Amino acid sequence: MQQYAMHVISAASGTIVREYASPDDKVFAITWQGPTPPDLRTLLGEYFTPYLNAAASTAQTRAGSHRQLSVSQPDLVVQAAGHARSFRGRAFVPSLIPAGVLIDALP
């Protein structure tokens, strides 16, 4: 039985986004790599505003660097890194990860 489905989106910029969906078609994780960051508003959907709020709460510690961001909440993890022309990151909702899927082992 397939534990998840993967869908690849190629942006015009060259940025590659991979969406991972559970058998009941819920996207539980995304990863990205490329010269620009992805459209997080579209990709995170209902989690975009919680992401913004979490990032805002830690913004002051990033005043000395905007090359990485780590949001780690019970139901939303966002890890982003990079600089212009080379960005990478991932986001996932722990409660939506299908049983038996290891988030760090996603291809």
Next chain:
Amino acid sequence: MLRDCRCAIWLAALILAACGGGGGGGDSAQSAGSGASADSLYAAGGANVVAITVGPGPGGSSTFNIPYTSVTVCTTGTGSCVTVDHVLVDTGSTGLRLMASVLAGLPLTPQADPNNSANVIAECLPFADGYAWGVVANAAVSIGGESASDVPIHVIDDNGSFAPSVPASCSAYGASLNSVSAFGANGVLGIGLFSQDCGTYCAQSNGNSDWYYSCSSTHCAAAIEPLDSQVTNPVALLPNDNNGVIIQLPSIAASGAATASGYLVFGIGTQSNNGLGSATVLTVDPETGDFTTIYGGHTLNGGFIDSGSNGLFFTDSTIPDCPSSVGAEFYCPASTLDLTASDQGQNGNTSTVSFQIANLSARNTANFALNDVGGTASTITWLGTDYFDWGLPFFYGRTVYTAIEAHVAGGATGPYFAF
């Protein structure tokens, strides 16, 4: 026993010559660890030498490890000028960006859209955690004794002076960084590896960049931006000394220093004071600007040297993160760690780097210069492209060269880092 009186005199003279002589010599490059000092090649100054200060930011900003310099911006034509202090010196980005509020009163002319003269060009510069948004204008830029005219710069709209709203495709990157407090600085002097901040992608007719925009007074749409009009590395537009930069910061104690003073030097191998010396050249990927770092047995393809990062950021799950009161993005080991990594350029050259990571929560908060700050980076193991951000701690006690793409610098061709 002396055989001849004259031999004794020559022998004594030789001994005196060997024991005398000042430190540093006149022609050798600084060896690792010696840093900026009275012996520094750059202490004598020069048109291509500018002071860098690591210390408190504008308005009492409390963020450590931000290297600052001053930049003077003048309008072309009228010759009105503004000198902006506390501008972040950033080898990790390209282009001069200044807050609109610190340029208030300077009659800059926004860059017109060549396809629609009623519109102006604006830029949404992406970061890992958000974006900086504002109009693009051309200006004359002076840094120290060197000047470039007609430099496209980014005016970050921190005061609502730019009428159109931020486009949705821009705010999709995350949080607005349109403020002095977001950067701990009045602006960013991006003097990294590239000539333009975006490059060919934003100049292509089939691109939809979400980077450059054509704006009326009310509405912005994504636009093509030719290379010559993009926000440009001011160094690349200098008449001379335009192939790269050198940054040198002094060695500091492991406990840190209240402030640190160093140098930003224009040009590599263009003057008597900016040769490569014995530095090792590491060429980088010409698309991404990254080299390879081997750490903890892992090969990381996203290594880069970044004066605009205030720590060394890399993945190591064995190092505890700091509590959120200090910042969970930083490391707080119980005691200072002695670590090593190896950097490798695309040209195959390698350099081993030893570094320390201290407990950030134990630091003296009066010290703005800290050479042992570390923090986390995201883990994308499947990509095999984890990154290693050699931020400002890497620069203390080093002379670091950043050479611009397609420029010959000291006999090697950029883009490269050397140290």
